[in-house]
Amino acid sequence: MAEPALAVESLEVRYGGVPAVRGLDLQIERGEFVGLIGPNGAGKSTTLLAIMGVVPPSAGDVRLFGRSLRDKRPEDVSRAGVALVPEGRHVFGGLSVEENLRLGLAGRRGRDGVGADFERIYELFPAVRESLHRSAGALSGGQQQQLAIARALLARPDVLLLDEPSLGLAPTVVESVFSVLKEIREQGVTILLVEQRAEVTIRAADRTHVLANGALRLSLAPGDADDTERLAAAYLS
Amino acid sequence: MTRRRLEALLEFLGPAALLVLVALAGSLTSAAREIEFRNALVSAAIVIALYVFVGNSGVISFGHMSFVAVGAFLSGILTIEGQSKQFVLPGLFPFLKHATIGSWPSLALAAAVGGVYAFAVGLPLMRLSGLPAGIATFAVLGITYNVLRNWTRIGPGPLTLSLVPETTTVWTAAGGAVIVTGAAFLYQRSPAGRMLRATREDAGAARASGIDVYRQRLLAFTLSGALCGFAGGLLVHLLGSITTDQVYLELTFLTLAMLVIGGSGSLLGATVGGLLISGLNSFLGDAENGVQIGFRLKLPSGTSLVVLGAFMALVLILRPSGLTGGRELRLPRRRPPSATATSEGQALGHGSGGHV
Amino acid sequence: MNTAQALIDAVAFGAVYAVVAVGIGLVFGVMRLINFAYGELITAGGFTLWWLRNQPAPVAILACFAVVIALSLLMERLAFRPLRSASAATMLVATFAVSFLLQSIYLLIFGPRGNPVSTLAGLQTAVSLGKLHIRWITFVSLGTGLVLLLGTALVLERTTIGLHMRAAAADFRTSRLLGVRANRVIAFAFLISGFLAAAVSVLLTVEDQLVTPNYGVSVTILALVGVVVGGLDRLWTATLGGFAIGFANSFLSDELQGSRVYLPSVVFGAVILVLLLRPGGLFAGRRPPVERM
Numbered sequence: 001m002a003e004p005a006l007a008v009e010s011l012e013v014r015y016g017g018v019p020a021v022r023g024l025d026l027q028i029e030r031g032e033f034v035g036l037i038g039p040n041g042a043g044k045s046t047t048l049l050a051i052m053g054v055v056p057p058s059a060g061d062v063r064l065f066g067r068s069l070r071d072k073r074p075e076d077v078s079r080a081g082v083a084l085v086p087e088g089r090h091v092f093g094g095l096s097v098e099e100n101l102r103l104g105l106a107g108r109r110g111r112d113g114v115g116a117d118f119e120r121i122y123e124l125f126p127a128v129r130e131s132l133h134r135s136a137g138a139l140s141g142g143q144q145q146q147l148a149i150a151r152a153l154l155a156r157p158d159v160l161l162l163d164e165p166s167l168g169l170a171p172t173v174v175e176s177v178f179s180v181l182k183e184i185r186e187q188g189v190t191i192l193l194v195e196q197r198a199e200v201t202i203r204a205a206d207r208t209h210v211l212a213n214g215a216l217r218l219s220l221a222p223g224d225a226d227d228t229e230r231l232a233a234a235y236l237s
Numbered sequence: 238m239t240r241r242r243l244e245a246l247l248e249f250l251g252p253a254a255l256l257v258l259v260a261l262a263g264s265l266t267s268a269a270r271e272i273e274f275r276n277a278l279v280s281a282a283i284v285i286a287l288y289v290f291v292g293n294s295g296v297i298s299f300g301h302m303s304f305v306a307v308g309a310f311l312s313g314i315l316t317i318e319g320q321s322k323q324f325v326l327p328g329l330f331p332f333l334k335h336a337t338i339g340s341w342p343s344l345a346l347a348a349a350v351g352g353v354y355a356f357a358v359g360l361p362l363m364r365l366s367g368l369p370a371g372i373a374t375f376a377v378l379g380i381t382y383n384v385l386r387n388w389t390r391i392g393p394g395p396l397t398l399s400l401v402p403e404t405t406t407v408w409t410a411a412g413g414a415v416i417v418t419g420a421a422f423l424y425q426r427s428p429a430g431r432m433l434r435a436t437r438e439d440a441g442a443a444r445a446s447g448i449d450v451y452r453q454r455l456l457a458f459t460l461s462g463a464l465c466g467f468a469g470g471l472l473v474h475l476l477g478s479i480t481t482d483q484v485y486l487e488l489t490f491l492t493l494a495m496l497v498i499g500g501s502g503s504l505l506g507a508t509v510g511g512l513l514i515s516g517l518n519s520f521l522g523d524a525e526n527g528v529q530i531g532f533r534l535k536l537p538s539g540t541s542l543v544v545l546g547a548f549m550a551l552v553l554i555l556r557p558s559g560l561t562g563g564r565e566l567r568l569p570r571r572r573p574p575s576a577t578a579t580s581e582g583q584a585l586g587h588g589s590g591g592h593v
Numbered sequence: 594m595n596t597a598q599a600l601i602d603a604v605a606f607g608a609v610y611a612v613v614a615v616g617i618g619l620v621f622g623v624m625r626l627i628n629f630a631y632g633e634l635i636t637a638g639g640f641t642l643w644w645l646r647n648q649p650a651p652v653a654i655l656a657c658f659a660v661v662i663a664l665s666l667l668m669e670r671l672a673f674r675p676l677r678s679a680s681a682a683t684m685l686v687a688t689f690a691v692s693f694l695l696q697s698i699y700l701l702i703f704g705p706r707g708n709p710v711s712t713l714a715g716l717q718t719a720v721s722l723g724k725l726h727i728r729w730i731t732f733v734s735l736g737t738g739l740v741l742l743l744g745t746a747l748v749l750e751r752t753t754i755g756l757h758m759r760a761a762a763a764d765f766r767t768s769r770l771l772g773v774r775a776n777r778v779i780a781f782a783f784l785i786s787g788f789l790a791a792a793v794s795v796l797l798t799v800e801d802q803l804v805t806p807n808y809g810v811s812v813t814i815l816a817l818v819g820v821v822v823g824g825l826d827r828l829w830t831a832t833l834g835g836f837a838i839g840f841a842n843s844f845l846s847d848e849l850q851g852s853r854v855y856l857p858s859v860v861f862g863a864v865i866l867v868l869l870l871r872p873g874g875l876f877a878g879r880r881p882p883v884e885r886m
Contacts, residue, residue: 052770054766054769054770073769073775074766074769074770075769075770075771075772075773075774075775078769078770078771078772079772083771084770086767086770090764090767092759092760092763092764092767093763094759094763095756095759095760095763099756102753102756103756103757103760103768103771103773104771106757106768106771106772106773106774107771107772108772151771152771155771155772295682297682297685361865361869362865362869364869365868365869365872366872367681368627368821368825369821369868369872371821372817372818372821372822372864372868373864373865373868373869375814375818376818376861376862376864376865376868377861377865379857379858379861380857380858380861380862382857383855383857383858383861384855384858387854387855486810490689490693493686493689494686494689494690494693497682497683497686498686501682539697539700539701540701542693542697542700542701543694543697543698543701545693545697546690546691546693546694546695546696546697546698547694549690549693549694550672550687550690550691550694553676553679553683553686553687553690554672554675554676554687555675557676557679557680557683557687558679558680558683559683
């Protein structure tokens with residue numbers, strides 16, 4: 001049996017004495033698009049940061065195709081094939097769009113196929129191609145979000161993590177971002193999406209889990225998108 | 238006495254006891270060694286005075302040796318015997334040239350002038366934080382050095398100020414250090430001290446809760462300056478002489494290092510840092526001449542400084558929060574702590590008395 | 594002395610200080626560390642030149658670069674790497690401790706009296722241009738300074754590692770998330786920084802031939818003041834600040850020959866004034882500076 005692309009096992013993360021994530025178990029198979037929703041402070045961002053090695057887990061493990069990522073430095077996790085599009089995008093405002101993209105190459109495992117990947121990026125994100133030489137700080141929120149995803153993709157990751165990409169974006173822009181995610185998924189990238197906007201996520205993902213108070217509460221399929229009662233119950237439990 | 242009261246008192250008694258112990262040890266050794274103990278006590282006094290500002294505010298000052306310098310020179314000049322003074326320092330202002338006072342009054346005056354100078358400097362400078370504050374206070378040090386070195390109306394200029402009566406005995410030094418410790422203790426327990434410590438953790442949050450950051454920093458800076466002046470007076474009466482180079486760069490770095498290595502967040506840290514590094518310095522110096530510590534240790538000449546430097550660097554690398562971790566002396570816990578107590582303690586981190 | 598001459602000398606001086614500022618600024622950018630021990634690298638360079646004083650100049654200079662760069666990388670690996678997550682105050686004092694340690698080692702090995710360096714002594718001869726007598730070292734300092742500054746800028750702007758360094762200076766955490774290797778970027782910063790220090794030591798020893806254990810201290814302190822006054826947040830403002838203070842120091846000390854006794858106080862007073870009016874630095878923009886400490 002093939003190892004899951006990403007396996008989170010009994011993950012526990014504490015800030016000082018306060019637990020942010022408690023005993024989280026999550027398995028994502030290759031090519032799946034999984035959503036993680038929940039109220040503020042539920043531990044969603046912390047989970048992603050723990051996977052990337054930015055925050056050390058106090059217990060549990062994270063495995064990428066069976067290999068443990070625990071205690072690896074962020075740059076090594078990135079080079080192992082996991083890319084994170086961080087909350088708030090964090091594009092380098094003082095650098096040009098092109099330089100931002102080139103930075104994404106740092107996480108790549110091989111130097112071949114760079115040109116082809118750039119072409120694919122330009123197809124997926126025409127706004128990025130048009131503003132190549134502009135300073136990234138001059139882009140709009142939606143454009144910066146596209147840049148952040150493009151940058152992450154240039155590392156040719158096996159697993160793409162996204163932390164609240166819809167934050168601060170207008171609904172139409174959110175739609176376009178999500179359609180891009182679906183296209184990326186078609187190309188074989190495994191996606192773990194952390195989001196606040198429940199409905200959009202549930203519709204787009206193969207399955208969505210609700211995280212509240214550091215633990216998984218509920219699992220939802222795209223068909224449950226209209227089941228507001230169940231959703232509310234999950235958030236409030 | 239309640240447990241809290243006891244712990245509060247321990248914050249003062251711990252350092253004070255250390256100082257007294259050192260004085261005791263010093264009074265029992267040979268005359269040659271005794272000066273090292275006096276040295277350690279005066280160093281501790283300077284570091285504690287420095288701590289009153291740096292430790293409580295979290296702002297680094299490179300200028301505090303200006304106040305030590307002013308205190309040392311003023312107090313030294315005023316205690317030199319009249320006739321020799323007229324001969325050796327003819328250019329002095331009349332009130333400096335003709336006045337001769339006792340050592341203790343001169344210390345009080347040194348403290349006063351140190352405080353006034355610090356206040357004057359602090360008025361503009363306490364608006365600054367972080368690196369700009371560091372560089373600005375460094376500039377003050379530079380100005381003090383430059384002026385003291387050239388203005389022969391207020392001092393000997395580039396020459397050594399000598400003939401100062403050596404009135405700092407080991408118990409005087411201890412007494413002076415305890416006075417400085419007491420002042421530091423009273424300040425950090427006062428509402429003003431607590432408010433300043435709050436700004437150390439998070440200046441923005443403190444400001445939002447109504448604390449006037451500028452005012453509290455100015456207060457601590459002034460007090461710290463006064464105590465530094467006082468310590469300068471102790472210093473000059475220990476050495477019997479003083480030059481501008483002795484209260485300039487090297488002393489600045491040494492005292493800051495002593496503070497950080499001891500643990501800059503606590504009074505205990507300042508005391509330990511000052512006594513320990515000074516003691517180590519003396520010990521290593523002796524080791525170059527050969528010491529008996531169970532076996533005979535003789536360091537090759539010149540290596541004492543290297544060992545000292547290596548020790549300081551190592552402590553910082555291995556224990557960045559200092560030897561005391563910025564914590565004060567605590568009573569041992571009577572019962573095993575519950576899970577919540579530990580996590581709270583972890584979350585609160587270091588600080589004095591558990592209140593921040 | 595001739596004002597034009599003083600100006601030219603001051604510009605050359607400023608160029609050297611600008612290079613020191615870049616050395617300090619690069620490391621600060623990636624590590625948020627003010628390396629007070631930078632001066633010890635310059636001193637090490639000076640002593641290496643003295644040690645090999647009987648060798649031909651190219652050999653001595655090459656060795657100087659090798660020693661200083663090695664020392665710079667060693668400093669990072671042994672002393673500063675373990676301290677990466679410590680408070681700013683601790684890091685600063687640690688650099689003092691390293692500086693103190695190195696100075697005492699120099700004292701032990703080379704003794705307290707100055708050791709004279711004569712490696713490029715020929716550059717002290719002057720060339721006459723009309724009424725001006727300009728020493729060769731002035732031209733060389735200026736030229737070398739410019740080349741080094743441009744070279745560093747090119748590395749930063751045109752190479753991948755330079756891109757990684759600029760990203761790390763802007764946002765270290767996100768850079769690592771993208772795969773930028775922290776250790777490599779920092780080591781590279783120390784490498785360039787060391788290279789620049791070596792060059793500075795070669796230039797300085799032509800003018801100031803006596804190398805003592807605290808040879809590099811005053812240069813570093815002054816450059817540091819310049820860097821903070823110029824603006825620590827960006828490399829170019831730091832460089833300008835370094836240049837400004839080197840220039841001012843040299844020019845004023847030439848022009849105010851008579852009353853120079855209180856010159857330091859005047860300069861320091863100006864520094865305080867600048868910091869009070871513009872704490873983020875003289876050349877910094879409207880953006881409020883990020884609180885470092």
